[in-house]
Amino acid sequence: MLQTPPAIPGMREEEIDTPALVIDLDAFEYNLDHMAALLAPTGVKLRAHAKTHKSPVVAKLQMARGAVGQCVQKVAEAEVLAWGGIPDILVSNQVVGAAKLARLCALTSIAKTAVCVDDALQVEWIEQAAANSGRRMTVLVEIDVGAARCGVPPGPAAVELAKRIAVSKHLIFGGLQAYQGSAQHKRTVAERQTLIGSAVDAARRTVEQLRQQGLDCPIVGGAGTGTFQIESTSGIYTEMQCGSYVFMDADYARNLDAEGNPISTFRHALFVLATVMSAPHTGLAVLDAGHKAVPIDSGMPVVWQKPDIRYVSASDEHGKLIVGSETTMPKLGEKLRLVPGHCDPTVDRYDWYVGVRGGRVESLWPVAARGAMA
């Protein structure tokens, strides 16, 4: 059930067994530094999203560069991070169920922990769990800033919920969760600015109404890799929840600037290494990495630095490549790097990161929260 590592430190990249999840460590470290540099002038903090990387090793490298903590979506992810030494964790999501809430409350004894709500019943359940555990839990109100998923409407409904938290004996009102997920992958600057403009207005209005009721918002959190440069200069958001920037994926790379060029200055640092296992005729090759190895929820992977080779379809364990010419036809047994369509679910398919630098395997990091869905 737990797979053995596909590599041994010191071996050459071509020797890694496939499919394997490979980090280009130079590009990865560049991304860590680059995000810190981009956020420094804004005064806004990074609370990086660990649903992307699922690793206390990566989390610590982010925090060494100034991140104040981590976001997660699941209690099981929060546990892996807290047990791995991360001191400040926000579950940027609703948590329902007595067993999960008891586990979350238990974590508060070793890490600063917070969770989101969008319903009075959740407040009641968390108060009960916190009381049972003899702990206090920090709770944020999630507002729907346009994604039409979780969250109460901005304004009075959010204030009402915040008051319930504030008067609960074992709860602390922690602020607002205001993530506009549906803006992240809009291709044009104009679309992203319009959607995030509305989100910022909604968050500002809610913060002001809370203040009028004597409720401060220590955290106003949101933003992702696609839009953080808008939220971070809004004057209202205090924490950025970017995740994908550490690795970048093919889908985020399709976001454009005003001139129609790729806007992102982050580098592709995450790859699925795959082997050509069949090459039936010129123009067609098949990789040993299908959608079990590189999920396709955000489109097909891109073959790295081989513009003449297109990954056109994925079945469970086959990736079909169309090759433009005889001279660029990959050989049977050749290994190719794929840029995943979406890094988050891809990482969650593997037990190990294989860190590569200068063509050699440097490190094997466990994907410690692999499969941590509960």
Added chain:
Amino acid sequence: MLQTPPAIPGMREEEIDTPALVIDLDAFEYNLDHMAALLAPTGVKLRAHAKTHKSPVVAKLQMARGAVGQCVQKVAEAEVLAWGGIPDILVSNQVVGAAKLARLCALTSIAKTAVCVDDALQVEWIEQAAANSGRRMTVLVEIDVGAARCGVPPGPAAVELAKRIAVSKHLIFGGLQAYQGSAQHKRTVAERQTLIGSAVDAARRTVEQLRQQGLDCPIVGGAGTGTFQIESTSGIYTEMQCGSYVFMDADYARNLDAEGNPISTFRHALFVLATVMSAPHTGLAVLDAGHKAVPIDSGMPVVWQKPDIRYVSASDEHGKLIVGSETTMPKLGEKLRLVPGHCDPTVDRYDWYVGVRGGRVESLWPVAARGAMA
């Protein structure tokens, strides 16, 4: 990295922690029996595909009902089955790389093992690996019967490759792999019959040409849950490689008979149990199971026996439900069964099957080959 089981035997289904992979054991056993009954009159054997279930427990239940062995796609899956006591395993796929081939050859000492090729170079590499291990390996020729993926063309090219196998000192020619994957999910009987008709013709022609060269085909394998009733009565296929029938999924359930009704007589036996974690307003609910919990490569999951509730979109950890009316609106904390769009990648997301009968948890089976991609 390995998750703890989400249930304890004896507990009620509603008490299972979510997301969880649940088997309805009655429906599952019905499917096992039903396939055995459908194939019995044909004289054709079942070599069930373990890429669906990844479990020696399930494999043994199939073999207890007459299956002659198992198919897998990966060496790591073959290892899990062989070590779990399965005596006859076909890797219905190409295997490339010296390390993988050495592992495969080592398995032949504990299980009857075979592998497929579609290139003379693969034959050379397998001969080398078999010679190094001092074993003999059975090798099938994969022919492309219409899917335009792996496989040599039917006819002379296949005969040529079979001869190379037959003259290799450490190899045994095992027959033909003739799987028409692109026919499995065609919705109409006519489409499936046309595509499988061509596949049958191609397989028959190749078998005859091999026989003219003195080469018998102990195995002519192929077929899946969508088409096996055509191949099994063709008089040319000897083994059916169906996988999904054990569980059924939402996509296979969309295949139709000549009257436009669902053709499959297998039952939905596999579910992802999920919890409503947010219900912001009437008409909208959000589950704790997004595409990390229930992959969407073959469409969205279907909410079981709740026709008024549609799972309309999946993000990493959120499943968005649109609910038709106030009276059918699920409650916060309510647990719903989802029928996965595609059972194979869904199973591969979990470490545990939770077997349920009569509303109670009966068994916890490890998904022993979870993540076995190498």
